Amino acid sequence: MRVELLTIGDELLIGDVVNGNAAWLGRRLADHGVDVTRGVVVGDELDVIVAAVESALRRADVVITTGGLGPTYDDLTREALAKAAGAALVRDPALERRLRERVAAAGRTLEPMALRMADVPEGARVLPNSEGSAPGLRIELGGGVVYALPGVPHEMRTLVDATVLPELEERAGLPAVARRTLRTAGIWESVVATRLAPVERMDGVRLAYLPSPGEVRIRITAAGADPGALLAEAERAARDLLGDCVYGTGDESLDRVVHRLLAERGATVATAESLTGGLIGAELTAMPGSSATYAGGEVVYATELKHRLLGVPAELLERHGAVHPDVAAHMAAGVRDRIGADYGLAVTGVAGPDPQDGRPVGTLHVGVAGPGAEPVVVSPRLPVAAGGPEARGVVRRMTVVQALELLRRTILGLDAEPGTQHARKDPEE
Amino acid sequence: MRVELLTIGDELLIGDVVNGNAAWLGRRLADHGVDVTRGVVVGDELDVIVAAVESALRRADVVITTGGLGPTYDDLTREALAKAAGAALVRDPALERRLRERVAAAGRTLEPMALRMADVPEGARVLPNSEGSAPGLRIELGGGVVYALPGVPHEMRTLVDATVLPELEERAGLPAVARRTLRTAGIWESVVATRLAPVERMDGVRLAYLPSPGEVRIRITAAGADPGALLAEAERAARDLLGDCVYGTGDESLDRVVHRLLAERGATVATAESLTGGLIGAELTAMPGSSATYAGGEVVYATELKHRLLGVPAELLERHGAVHPDVAAHMAAGVRDRIGADYGLAVTGVAGPDPQDGRPVGTLHVGVAGPGAEPVVVSPRLPVAAGGPEARGVVRRMTVVQALELLRRTILGLDAEPGTQHARKDPEE
Incomplete structure (x- = not known):
C-alpha cells in the first residue's frame, strides 16, 4: 500500500508554519507499519490542488490531505475534491445543524462563510470531527482513496487515530x-556507519543515520516474513559493534537517560558552566520531575567568578587562562561541594567565533566530580569550522552532549572516552 | 521566477525529523521577495529522486534540494543529479584534499566512504561549505537550475545566504x-491584530501574524508601484498603533536587543533562575561578544539554594514558598550583588506539569534589580493548557521572553507592564 501526504496552505510554503502535521502523520503511520512514500506541499490555489491530488493518485493507493477545510475563501480542499471527482458540492443538513448549534453554544452568531464547512462533494463520506467545526472527508477517486483532514493539529490527530489508521x-x-x-553520543557518523557495515549487509535490514550535533541516531528497519525477530537480531548485532556508545533507544534522549540513572541511585547533580551559559542546567531541567536529580548550578561566565564562586585557584587561572583541564576539574569539585550534590559537572571551552587565551574555537574540557573520587576530565576536540556564523551554536550544543555523556559514563563506571575501548572490536581492524 | 523545494530523506517521510529546512527556506526566500510554489519530500531512492527533480524542473525555473549529500550510501543526491543530467560523477581533487585536511585536523583517519563527498557531476559547480564536509552543488538542467544543499540546517543556511540568495x-x-x-513581546496575537486593523485596510498592504510562545511577529508586505515607500508608510502606522511593544525588526531577536542596550550603556546583567534551569543565561550568551554584557548567574533550582546562595529570607520561603513576588525581588537583588553586575534578573514560577506550593502551572514572577533602585516585579499570567504534554516547554520559553522583556523595559525606563500605556491608543476604543 502506497500512501502520499498532501499538505495545503500558503503559510507552509512561506515558512510561517513548520510542517509538523506531515512529520506527525509520517511517524504515526510508520509506527503502525504503513510507509509514507512522498509528501507534497502546495498553496491555496484550486487548480494546483486538483492537479496535486490527481498526480498523487497516479502513484499512490491512499492520499491524505491536511488543511484547506476551514471557513475562509482560501480554504479550497472541498472544491478541489469535487472538481477532481467531477461531482457537485452539496450542503449537508446535519453538518449545518451542528455548526449552528456550536456557534449558538458559544453565544455567537454564525458568519455566512462558516456554512461552507457543511459542504460535501457528492459521493464523499463525512468523517465527524469531535474537536472542531470542520469535518474530515473520505472520497474514492481514480481507483484510490483520499482522506481530507483539517489542518488544526489536534483535530487532525484525533481524526487519524479514530478513523484513518483503523481503516488503513x-x-x-x-x-x-x-x-x-x-x-549514540560522542562518536562520528562515518565511524558508526563503518562499524555497522556487517549489519547493513544482513538480508532484509536497512539502516538510516540521523546525525545531530554530537549525536547519531541509527534507525534499523527489518522487513520479511518475521520482521520482529529479524529486528531483534539486527539490534543485537548493532549493539555488539557499537558497545557502550549506545545510550538509549527511540525517544529516550540523553538528558532523560542521565535523569533516570541518577534517580535510580537517589543521586543529584550540580552544574558549573562557562561557554554554555546555562544550557546544561536547562537541559537537565527540561523533563518533569527533574528536581529529584538536579540541585542547581553556577554560570561562571566571567573568569574571576570561577575563582570567587567556585574556588578555582587564582594562580591556575593566571598561568593557563580559563580554558584548561585543571580548571574544569576544580570547577566540577567546587560546584559539587558548594551546591551540595553527589556529582559536579563542569565545562570550560571556546565557543567562538574568536579564539580565547590563544585556544582555538572548539577547544573543550569537561569535568565530572563524583562521590569521593578524583575528578575525571576529558578534552574532546570538537570538529568545527572556525568563523562560521552558526559555529557558536553548534559548539555549545556539542558541549551539552559531551557533558551529559561524560556524566553518564562516570555514573555507570565506564571509560571516560566514548568508544575507545571498542576500537578493538572494530570490524575493519 | 518559480522556485520549488525538494527535501530528500527517509527520516522526513517517517517523521523522525520535522521539515524545518523547508520552513526556513520558504521564509528566507519570501523575505527577499521570492515565493516558493511547491515543496516535495521524497525518500532515499535514486529513481524517485531523479523523477522528482525532473518533474520539478518541468514546473519551475529553480529547484532547491536539501539532504542526501552526506557520506553514507543512502546519500544519493549527487548520483541523482548526475543521472538526470546524463553526466558522469567525477572525484574533485581539491574537495578530496580538503576532506583529508579536516579529518587530519581532528586527529582521525578518513573513512573511505567519506570520499563520496568529493564526487561532483560533470558540469556542476561546487558551492563551498564553510560549515561542514559536504559541499553544495549547482547544476543547469533542462532549462532550469538546481541548487543541491546539505541537509544539516546550519550548513544549508550558510550556503543559502552566501550563494543561493544573491544569485536568485x-x-x-x-x-x-x-x-x-x-x-513584539508580551502582547497577545488577537490584541495585536485588533490594533492593526487600520493598517490591514491600507491598499496594497498585507499583514501576517506569526506567533511563538510569548512573542508575535508581524510581517508587513507592501505591493504596488513603489513598494518601498508604501512599506515605510505601513510600518510607521503599525508602530504608532503598537507603541513600545515593538522591540525590534527582522531577525533582531529579543536577546540581541537586550545585549545591544546593555552594551550601549557599558552595563552588565546577572541571572537567578529557578523554573528555567539556565535557559535565560543560555539565551543571553547565545550571541558572540556576550561576555561584555553577561557576567554570570545562579541556577537555584532547589528551594534552600535561594536562601543559601542568594540571601532570600528563610522565613519568606517558609511562609509563602518559593513562588512569590517578594522571592523574585530578593533573588534579583541577591544575584546582582553576589555576581557584581549592574542588573539582576530573576524568575520563579511553576513550569508544570504539576502545581507547586498550591500555585497553578503558568504562575510566574519576574524581578529586575537595577542600579540603585528598588527591584521591579511583574507577575504575568501565562496562558497555558494545564496538563498538556507540551505545556512545560511552553511555560519555560514564555518565561525567558517575559524576563528579557522586563529587563528591556527597565533599561529603557518604560512601564513594567508591556502594552498597558498604549491601551489608550487602541483604535477600537
Whole structure:
C-alpha cells in the first residue's frame, strides 16, 4: 500500500508554519507499519490542488490531505475534491445543524462563510470531527482513496487515530516491517556507519543515520516474513559493534537517560558552566520531575567568578587562562561541594567565533566530580569550522552532549572516552 | 521566477525529523521577495529522486534540494543529479584534499566512504561549505537550475545566504513587493491584530501574524508601484498603533536587543533562575561578544539554594514558598550583588506539569534589580493548557521572553507592564 501526504496552505510554503502535521502523520503511520512514500506541499490555489491530488493518485493507493477545510475563501480542499471527482458540492443538513448549534453554544452568531464547512462533494463520506467545526472527508477517486483532514493539529490527530489508521490497518493487513532507533553520543557518523557495515549487509535490514550535533541516531528497519525477530537480531548485532556508545533507544534522549540513572541511585547533580551559559542546567531541567536529580548550578561566565564562586585557584587561572583541564576539574569539585550534590559537572571551552587565551574555537574540557573520587576530565576536540556564523551554536550544543555523556559514563563506571575501548572490536581492524 | 523545494530523506517521510529546512527556506526566500510554489519530500531512492527533480524542473525555473549529500550510501543526491543530467560523477581533487585536511585536523583517519563527498557531476559547480564536509552543488538542467544543499540546517543556511540568495535576487531583478517584520513581546496575537486593523485596510498592504510562545511577529508586505515607500508608510502606522511593544525588526531577536542596550550603556546583567534551569543565561550568551554584557548567574533550582546562595529570607520561603513576588525581588537583588553586575534578573514560577506550593502551572514572577533602585516585579499570567504534554516547554520559553522583556523595559525606563500605556491608543476604543 502506497500512501502520499498532501499538505495545503500558503503559510507552509512561506515558512510561517513548520510542517509538523506531515512529520506527525509520517511517524504515526510508520509506527503502525504503513510507509509514507512522498509528501507534497502546495498553496491555496484550486487548480494546483486538483492537479496535486490527481498526480498523487497516479502513484499512490491512499492520499491524505491536511488543511484547506476551514471557513475562509482560501480554504479550497472541498472544491478541489469535487472538481477532481467531477461531482457537485452539496450542503449537508446535519453538518449545518451542528455548526449552528456550536456557534449558538458559544453565544455567537454564525458568519455566512462558516456554512461552507457543511459542504460535501457528492459521493464523499463525512468523517465527524469531535474537536472542531470542520469535518474530515473520505472520497474514492481514480481507483484510490483520499482522506481530507483539517489542518488544526489536534483535530487532525484525533481524526487519524479514530478513523484513518483503523481503516488503513484493515486495508494493509499485517505490517511488513519492524523498526527501532538506537541513540549514540560522542562518536562520528562515518565511524558508526563503518562499524555497522556487517549489519547493513544482513538480508532484509536497512539502516538510516540521523546525525545531530554530537549525536547519531541509527534507525534499523527489518522487513520479511518475521520482521520482529529479524529486528531483534539486527539490534543485537548493532549493539555488539557499537558497545557502550549506545545510550538509549527511540525517544529516550540523553538528558532523560542521565535523569533516570541518577534517580535510580537517589543521586543529584550540580552544574558549573562557562561557554554554555546555562544550557546544561536547562537541559537537565527540561523533563518533569527533574528536581529529584538536579540541585542547581553556577554560570561562571566571567573568569574571576570561577575563582570567587567556585574556588578555582587564582594562580591556575593566571598561568593557563580559563580554558584548561585543571580548571574544569576544580570547577566540577567546587560546584559539587558548594551546591551540595553527589556529582559536579563542569565545562570550560571556546565557543567562538574568536579564539580565547590563544585556544582555538572548539577547544573543550569537561569535568565530572563524583562521590569521593578524583575528578575525571576529558578534552574532546570538537570538529568545527572556525568563523562560521552558526559555529557558536553548534559548539555549545556539542558541549551539552559531551557533558551529559561524560556524566553518564562516570555514573555507570565506564571509560571516560566514548568508544575507545571498542576500537578493538572494530570490524575493519 | 518559480522556485520549488525538494527535501530528500527517509527520516522526513517517517517523521523522525520535522521539515524545518523547508520552513526556513520558504521564509528566507519570501523575505527577499521570492515565493516558493511547491515543496516535495521524497525518500532515499535514486529513481524517485531523479523523477522528482525532473518533474520539478518541468514546473519551475529553480529547484532547491536539501539532504542526501552526506557520506553514507543512502546519500544519493549527487548520483541523482548526475543521472538526470546524463553526466558522469567525477572525484574533485581539491574537495578530496580538503576532506583529508579536516579529518587530519581532528586527529582521525578518513573513512573511505567519506570520499563520496568529493564526487561532483560533470558540469556542476561546487558551492563551498564553510560549515561542514559536504559541499553544495549547482547544476543547469533542462532549462532550469538546481541548487543541491546539505541537509544539516546550519550548513544549508550558510550556503543559502552566501550563494543561493544573491544569485536568485540577481536572476529575479527588482522585487515587486517589499516586506518587513516587526517583533513584539508580551502582547497577545488577537490584541495585536485588533490594533492593526487600520493598517490591514491600507491598499496594497498585507499583514501576517506569526506567533511563538510569548512573542508575535508581524510581517508587513507592501505591493504596488513603489513598494518601498508604501512599506515605510505601513510600518510607521503599525508602530504608532503598537507603541513600545515593538522591540525590534527582522531577525533582531529579543536577546540581541537586550545585549545591544546593555552594551550601549557599558552595563552588565546577572541571572537567578529557578523554573528555567539556565535557559535565560543560555539565551543571553547565545550571541558572540556576550561576555561584555553577561557576567554570570545562579541556577537555584532547589528551594534552600535561594536562601543559601542568594540571601532570600528563610522565613519568606517558609511562609509563602518559593513562588512569590517578594522571592523574585530578593533573588534579583541577591544575584546582582553576589555576581557584581549592574542588573539582576530573576524568575520563579511553576513550569508544570504539576502545581507547586498550591500555585497553578503558568504562575510566574519576574524581578529586575537595577542600579540603585528598588527591584521591579511583574507577575504575568501565562496562558497555558494545564496538563498538556507540551505545556512545560511552553511555560519555560514564555518565561525567558517575559524576563528579557522586563529587563528591556527597565533599561529603557518604560512601564513594567508591556502594552498597558498604549491601551489608550487602541483604535477600537
